[in-house]
Amino acid sequence: MPVITGRHNNSDIFLDLGIIDADAIDITDPTKQLTHIPTPNMFRALVDTGAQKTMISPRVIAALNLTPRGRILVSGVGPTAHYHNGYFFHVAFVVPMIPPGTVIPPNVPTTVQAVVHINTQVIYGGEIPSTGGSFDVLLGMDILATGLLTVQAGHFAFAY
């Protein structure tokens, strides 16, 4: 089971993940899915176990030129709810392949090999209009429930 690990700040958990347009993977012909896997665009995500769905910012939508496929009713502050544009996409986790003992100097551009794991579940998630710029994906329970999230003092791990 691949694992993503990192540090948290005792308040939020952020991680980097890839988003792939669901249209880039032909869901009408599953046999094609393994022959053409596009390189995911990478974005910073906020892990939110209180979010029922994974949501994406306008920056993700613009970068991938995603097509709105409907509107999703999302709760707001208090009794209010609003319809947000909904998009189909895949979430991908990218794990760098760094041999044990390798020292990567800080602030020096370095190329490392990485393995891309694409979550096979197609996500139908909505647009979040404003994230304050600190993240572009709200990683919700539709993805988190497919793996095991562990939070410990200073660290987190997500096995999937």
Add this chain to the structure above:
Amino acid sequence: MSQQQQVDENLKFFVSELPKLSQTHMGQFALLRNGAITDFFSTPVDALKAGKSLYSDGLFSIQQVTDVPIDLGFFSHAGHNGAS
């Protein structure tokens, strides 16, 4: 008509029909085109597949028959909501 216009026009019709649809298709995903419902599906992906195979111009939209909004936890309650 752009895809966004298609989505918005279909939403207007869908919202007007929602009270009626809730009694017969609660939880299902409606496939819409030109302000009318084509069919209902159990998952959004099934509705997407049908829309793609029925409409080569890609002009369609999908709405879940529900009046229960998605909760975004902290994000919902932090007041970031601003969509129409």
